[in-house]
């Protein structure tokens with residue numbers, strides 16, 4: 001497959017940036033306008049300018065931004081669709097807690113836009129512009145441990161610099177909160193200086209080509225809960241299901257991984273994930289010293305104008321060693337009663353939820369096979385027409401957590417997880433994604449992911465448990481799921 005944003009010659013980035021900082025006057029004009037507006041409103045105002053760029057290399061740019069330490073870095077890519085966002089620094093952040101986190105985020109985002117001065121270069125009418133990138137924790141009612149202390153229940157960030165790539169086009173958006181008292185000349189100089197620094201850094205890094213293989217790292221991995229303890233928890237879940245407490249629950253577990261050679265190189269990890277899982281949503285969200293990173297196959301929702309796309313994803317099997325074995329495993333998964341039940345519960349719940357949000361819902365009657373590098377899944381794509389008075393964030397609130405990560409019925413399954421799972425999931429199995437000023441958005445269920453700090457990482461994986469589940473078999477299934485991030489972090493096993 002042709003992944004344009006990886007294969008494009010590095011020089012186009014450099015050329016693109018070079019043309020971008022010819023726009024200092026344009027930048028100065030909107031900073032001035034924002035400052036004047038701030039004086040009238042007695043409030044800081046967002047100045048946002050989007051400029052066209054030659055298409056470039058998103059991974060190289062991520063590496064350069066990390067190297068420059070301009071601020072926290074953000075990455076989002078759908079390699080199969082040849083789309084990527086790369087951001088750096090925090091111009092504005094919306095941090096929310098508790099059950100009202102989606103409403104608070106919607107209000108704060110509307111409020112920021114209402115006062116903003118937003119300008120696009122004529123070539124950028126449909127690309128770039130202010131965009132929030134962030135995520136929401138799996139369960140705001142579960143007390144947070146130190147591990148996830150930096151990741152609030154909801155956090156949406158407007159990056160200071162943000163690059164938007166499609167297969168054929170690219171744009172740079174500069175976002176700056178401006179007060180009446182800011183020296184706008186100085187602000188413009190600082191931003192242009194950062195772009196000049198980035199230009200030079202990209203040129204330096206492009207010299208040493210990105211390599212896919214990465215260094216041969218030695219990883220030491222350890223289960224957070226010993227395997228027999230977790231298997232017992234799954235057996236407990238099966239027992240509760242058979243007693244009628246609920247129909248399905250997802251039990252997750254974590255492993256701790258240490259890189260003996262030194263800090264993880266997250267640019268190489270992202271490159272490996274983009275190349276190995278082109279159909280996935282690949283993300284990295286930095287908060288202080290920690291980065292939540294992953295390659296998830298599960299879309300929670302994508303909204304474009306009034307169209308809403310989502311999916312039911314549940315039911316798993318490994319890939320076969322030969323073509324014949326692979327075809328057989330796929331057939332068995334499609335015909336497996338246990339996996340069909342697990343899948344149907346997800347489809348039914350999503351369809352019910354969407355009936356309150358959408359005027360028209362379209363889906364196929366039977367699931368298809370989704371073939372990932374290491375796993376088969378059962379998938380049912382679902383399309384709806386979002387009611388005009390409903391927003392993407394409201395839709396997330398209703399859809400998440402789906403029974404593919406929580407269970408069914410939702411409240412009974414969540415109560416079981418809170419009481420028995422013994423794991424702070426934080427943002428794992430929550431949702432990560434972005435939303436723009438037009439209500440377009442894309443949020444994924446944060447699976448196949450890790451929280452990384454220096455040379456340490458915590459990896460997460462879970463399994464859908466139903467009445468017929470076999471606890472040791474579920475342990476094995478969770479190991480297949482860990483492979484995504486273990487290999488992403490450099491394991492060669």
Ligand SMILES: C=C(O[C@H]1C=CC=C(C(=O)O)[C@@H]1O)C(=O)O
Pocket residue numbers: 250298313314315316377403404405429447448460461462463464465481
């Ligand atoms: C909870 C996870 O996967 C979910 C998504 C797809 C298939 C699943 C399953 O077959 O159990 C899980 O419900 C995970 O990867 O951690």
